Amino acid sequence: MAAGGARGHQFKVVLLGEGCVGKTSLVLRYCEDKFNDKHISTLQASFLTKKLNIAGKRVNLAIWDTAGQERFHALGPIYYRDSNGAILVYDITDEDSFQKVKNWVKELRKMLGSEVTLCIAGNKIDLEKQRNVPAEEAEAYATSVGAKHFHTSAKLNKGVEEMFLDLTKRMLEKDTNSKPDATAKPGSTRRNIQITEDEPQEQKSGCC
Amino acid sequence: MSGMAAPQDGALQAAMGLVKEAIRLDSLEKTQDAYIQYLESVAYISQGLLTEAKGHTGPANVKNTKRLLQLAQQCIERASTVTDRMQESQSLQQSGMGPAEGSPGPTAPGNHSMQATAVMGASAAPGYQSLPPATSGYQSSPPTAPGNQSLPPAAPGNQSLPPVTHGNQFIPPASGAARTAPFQGNLRSTLPTSPASSRRMPPSPLQKAYQDNQKLMAAYQARMTRLRGRRDKGQLNLSLQRRMIENMAIARAKQEALKRKMEERHRQYQEEAARQFTSVDGLPLPEDQCQELYAQIKEFEDQELWLKAWRAKLAEHSEDLKLIEDLVKQILSCQEHPITKKMQQFQLKLYDRLHPLVEKLQQEPEKVTVPYIEDLTDLEHYGSRSTEQLSSSQEEDSLNAVVEDKSDTDEGPTQSERKTSEEGPGDIASTGEQSSLYEQNASDQALESSDETVDKTGTEGPGDFSDTVRSVQDDVKSAIQKGEELVSKLKAQSNTPRRDSEDDLAYLQNNMDDMFEDLTEECEDEPGNKTDHDQSQEEDGETGTEKQEGEKEEEEVEKMTEDAVQKHLVQVVKDIREFMDHVLAMLIVGYRELNSVAGRDQCLATMEEPFFSPVWSCVGALFRRADHKKEVVLARAMTRYSHALPEELGVPERLCAASVEGTALYKPAVNELRRVTSCNSPISKLECIVRTCRAVCECADHDTSEGAAQKTAASIGADDLLPLLSYVILQSELPQLMSECHSMEVFIREGYLLGEEGYCLTTLQTALDYVASLAKS
Numbered sequence: 001m002a003a004g005g006a007r008g009h010q011f012k013v014v015l016l017g018e019g020c021v022g023k024t025s026l027v028l029r030y031c032e033d034k035f036n037d038k039h040i041s042t043l044q045a046s047f048l049t050k051k052l053n054i055a056g057k058r059v060n061l062a063i064w065d066t067a068g069q070e071r072f073h074a075l076g077p078i079y080y081r082d083s084n085g086a087i088l089v090y091d092i093t094d095e096d097s098f099q100k101v102k103n104w105v106k107e108l109r110k111m112l113g114s115e116v117t118l119c120i121a122g123n124k125i126d127l128e129k130q131r132n133v134p135a136e137e138a139e140a141y142a143t144s145v146g147a148k149h150f151h152t153s154a155k156l157n158k159g160v161e162e163m164f165l166d167l168t169k170r171m172l173e174k175d176t177n178s179k180p181d182a183t184a185k186p187g188s189t190r191r192n193i194q195i196t197e198d199e200p201q202e203q204k205s206g207c208c
Numbered sequence: 209m210s211g212m213a214a215p216q217d218g219a220l221q222a223a224m225g226l227v228k229e230a231i232r233l234d235s236l237e238k239t240q241d242a243y244i245q246y247l248e249s250v251a252y253i254s255q256g257l258l259t260e261a262k263g264h265t266g267p268a269n270v271k272n273t274k275r276l277l278q279l280a281q282q283c284i285e286r287a288s289t290v291t292d293r294m295q296e297s298q299s300l301q302q303s304g305m306g307p308a309e310g311s312p313g314p315t316a317p318g319n320h321s322m323q324a325t326a327v328m329g330a331s332a333a334p335g336y337q338s339l340p341p342a343t344s345g346y347q348s349s350p351p352t353a354p355g356n357q358s359l360p361p362a363a364p365g366n367q368s369l370p371p372v373t374h375g376n377q378f379i380p381p382a383s384g385a386a387r388t389a390p391f392q393g394n395l396r397s398t399l400p401t402s403p404a405s406s407r408r409m410p411p412s413p414l415q416k417a418y419q420d421n422q423k424l425m426a427a428y429q430a431r432m433t434r435l436r437g438r439r440d441k442g443q444l445n446l447s448l449q450r451r452m453i454e455n456m457a458i459a460r461a462k463q464e465a466l467k468r469k470m471e472e473r474h475r476q477y478q479e480e481a482a483r484q485f486t487s488v489d490g491l492p493l494p495e496d497q498c499q500e501l502y503a504q505i506k507e508f509e510d511q512e513l514w515l516k517a518w519r520a521k522l523a524e525h526s527e528d529l530k531l532i533e534d535l536v537k538q539i540l541s542c543q544e545h546p547i548t549k550k551m552q553q554f555q556l557k558l559y560d561r562l563h564p565l566v567e568k569l570q571q572e573p574e575k576v577t578v579p580y581i582e583d584l585t586d587l588e589h590y591g592s593r594s595t596e597q598l599s600s601s602q603e604e605d606s607l608n609a610v611v612e613d614k615s616d617t618d619e620g621p622t623q624s625e626r627k628t629s630e631e632g633p634g635d636i637a638s639t640g641e642q643s644s645l646y647e648q649n650a651s652d653q654a655l656e657s658s659d660e661t662v663d664k665t666g667t668e669g670p671g672d673f674s675d676t677v678r679s680v681q682d683d684v685k686s687a688i689q690k691g692e693e694l695v696s697k698l699k700a701q702s703n704t705p706r707r708d709s710e711d712d713l714a715y716l717q718n719n720m721d722d723m724f725e726d727l728t729e730e731c732e733d734e735p736g737n738k739t740d741h742d743q744s745q746e747e748d749g750e751t752g753t754e755k756q757e758g759e760k761e762e763e764e765v766e767k768m769t770e771d772a773v774q775k776h777l778v779q780v781v782k783d784i785r786e787f788m789d790h791v792l793a794m795l796i797v798g799y800r801e802l803n804s805v806a807g808r809d810q811c812l813a814t815m816e817e818p819f820f821s822p823v824w825s826c827v828g829a830l831f832r833r834a835d836h837k838k839e840v841v842l843a844r845a846m847t848r849y850s851h852a853l854p855e856e857l858g859v860p861e862r863l864c865a866a867s868v869e870g871t872a873l874y875k876p877a878v879n880e881l882r883r884v885t886s887c888n889s890p891i892s893k894l895e896c897i898v899r900t901c902r903a904v905c906e907c908a909d910h911d912t913s914e915g916a917a918q919k920t921a922a923s924i925g926a927d928d929l930l931p932l933l934s935y936v937i938l939q940s941e942l943p944q945l946m947s948e949c950h951s952m953e954v955f956i957r958e959g960y961l962l963g964e965e966g967y968c969l970t971t972l973q974t975a976l977d978y979v980a981s982l983a984k985s
Contacts, residue, residue, distance in 0.1 A: 012962055019927050024926070043924075043967070045924060046905075046971070062962055064970075065925050074978070075973060078970050078974070082961075082962070
């Protein structure tokens with residue numbers, strides 16, 4: 001039952017993006033594709049896990065969907081704490097959603113530093129004709145913040161697989177480079193981590 | 209002649225009656241009484257004969273007189289044997305000579321057998337006298353032999369060894385009995401109140417010898433009755449004695465050998481433990497404790513063969529998590545197991561600390577429930593079923609603002625209003641107490657102005673609202689009177705809060721007690737406490753002298769209590785973790801196979817239920833007290849939006865297909881969520897949350913397929929899940945979800961939080977936060 005403890009790599013990936021940009025369909029497409037119905041858990045599209053085998057390394061992805069609505073953002077940080085990776089999704093027909101992505105990138109970098117591996121996904125490329133976010137601008141922005149940009153379409157199943165694969169590989173790299181990390185030993189570091197977790201939250205809820 | 213014979217016949221019969229009674233007492237082993245009775249019989253006979261002799265010139269009836277004299281003689285003989293026996297039994301009690309069963313006391317009912325029994329007593333004297341007089345001697349005389357009553361009976365044999373040392377070391381009789389006293393309620397029923405074993409154990413060699421001797425004695429008695437009056441009786445008696453003494457000697461030797469063997473084994477286990485590990489890395493157990501514990505566990509296993517089977521299984525499949533779970537469950541449900549006993553000690557410690565504290569704290573603010581009635585407008589919200597709730601709330605908010613302004617200035621009167629709002633389904637019974645706190649420092653002025661306040665709110669409110677107010681105005685007046693009484697009462701008690709916080713400090717200081725001596729240096733809270741303490745003492749000096757500072761002071765007291773509660777919480781959480789780590793360490797000491805990351809996690813997860821469930825009522829109460837303010841906010845929101853529809857919380861239309869007013873949507877999910885309060889451990893609570901989230905998804909699925917048959921829309925992403933869950937939270941009307949969530953967050957191990965469980969908890973927290981934020985809008 002417990003997610004920790006098993007041998008192999010455990011990665012947590014958060015999915016961020018405004019409502020209606022299609023992050024849910026994106027992740028559903030990815031997990032549906034190979035394992036059909038089996039991998040849609042009873043939690044449906046909100047929380048998904050995916051097992052991968054990359055170059056002999058067993059990887060377990062836990063993909064956390066987040067709510068796009070503004071009113072649920074107050075507790076955003078508790079969603080993406082301890083994340084190894086993040087996928088930021090925008091709708092290429094919606095300039096506003098791209099602005100939101102920029103905000104999230106800032107916040108993630110602020111909260112998680114350079115540890116987190118970022119991917120930016122310009123979704124709905126099946127609606128290329130209505131594009132409102134220039135591809136060059138988006139790509140340039142992505143490289144400027146150390147993220148990778150992908151053009152995806154959940155509807156046409158384009159770019160989805162590649163994006164997740166690339167993200168996983170990059171997370172693996174980071175994980176093996178920085179060995180003494182929090183992901184290595186859940187048992188021994190438990191106390192320290194939990195105590196630091198408790199404090200910002202109490203402050204947070206205290207002020208509201 | 210015949211006329212004279214009559215009184216003497218009567219005297220003989222009366223004397224016989226007395227003697228009979230004496231013999232009966234003798235046979236009942238009431239030696240002292242029998243002795244007196246014998247002497248009385250003698251006195252009666254001699255007195256009778258004396259009067260007769262004085263009155264007449266000679267014995268009137270020679271035959272009868274002779275019989276009487278004989279009777280008296282026999283009585284004197286019996287009395288002398290009885291005194292012998294009394295002496296004997298006294299010396300026996302002192303020396304503690306091996307006991308034996310019932311005396312072959314005379315049972316002869318009458319005069320005829322009297323002679324015979326007396327003779328038997330005399331002839332059997334050497335043997336007879338050395339025997340203990342009665343069964344009572346066996347029971348009451350303290351045996352010198354080790355392990356008659358005070359030790360658990362032990363097996364005489366090869367396959368399982370008796371726990372001679374076990375009995376002494378593990379059962380803490382004094383502390384155990386004393387500690388169970390404060391146990392109340394559910395804890396008492398879930399924890400064993402007495403460590404005494406109900407288990408049957410084979411008898412020890414000594415006990416066996418006793419039983420053998422008893423059998424011998426019975427056989428001897430049987431033979432005695434058959435051989436009455438014969439010569440070889442004395443010999444028989446001697447041989448019986450010899451055999452019994454031999455039996456005891458053998459038994460004693462056996463017991464000694466056994467004890468030595470046990471000690472040997474204990475040493476062996478300790479040495480084995482010392483070889484196996486120096487200490488368990490990173491766990492709070494010093495080396496010598498490890499060794500001692502290991503020896504204890506092994507010894508316990510010697511009696512409980514099923515545990516050996518588990519050990520063998522574990523050695524074979526040390527990776528099998530299910531096996532680990534089962535093993536830990538088995539161990540912790542076995543009340544006699546050394547580890548379980550230690551865990552119970554921890555639980556008792558926790559309970560002893562928490563129970564008085566929680567009792568005290570719970571009296572302060574009343575339990576937050578929905579509907580949470582603060583003023584009558586809340587009732588309006590709760591009572592109405594308007595679908596335009598959200599839009600109309602702004603209008604009403606402005607109205608609230610007026611009332612709230614009032615309540616800011618005169619806290620007392622608004623409280624009285626609350627108290628009298630009898631038509632509200634609120635928890636009126638407890639408001640008396642609550643208001644006593646609030647009104648503690650309310651000035652008389654405030655009380656006088658309350659009529660005015662009520663009038664104002666009455667005129668400014670909507671029509672039906674003002675009606676309500678008018679109807680309760682009289683009640684308000686009487687409530688004010690009550691309030692005044694309370695104020696005067698409370699003036700006398702005004703120092704209690706401070707005493708509380710001092711108690712709290714004492715708790716904190718005693719907290720780092722003997723259990724973890726090595727941790728005392730870590731007590732970082734100490735300096736902070738000291739200053740608090742000083743402050744409170746300073747304030748003590750000021751109280752009562754300056755009335756106007758009362759309010760300010762109350763605020764400070766409240767703040768201090770709040771601080772103390774928070775500190776308690778931190779401390780208790782720390783203690784619980786410490787205790788759980790200790791139990792884990794003990795498990796690992798007992799079973800080295802468990803010392804892997806997965807094994808540890810599994811152990812911790814499994815021990816949660818047995819560890820938390822007896823103490824959860826207290827721990828939970830502390831959390832509720834600590835999160836009181838947040839719960840109030842949540843309760844406010846729940847009251848205000850109790851009839852909001854899913855659409856109003858941002859649930860997309862497609863998921864509200866069956867939304868008809870009055871039908872409870874997502875009822876299964878709400879019911880599941882409500883169950884969280886009856887779970888007694890963090891993990892079981894978390895599992896309940898996961899089931900709730902799943903139920904939400906299933907309900908949503910069901911709704912869509914019934915409504916528009918939009919199969920493609922069935923997948924619920926976070927965009928849908930959060931509003932739905934917010935709706936379910938509102939419907940649950942459980943403000944304590946705040947503290948439930950908090951406790952899960954604190955106690956759930958990190959391993960759990962990466963997976964689905966963590967996701968569900970995070971989602972619930974976010975939704976709760978959103979719902980609570982509704983109260984502010």
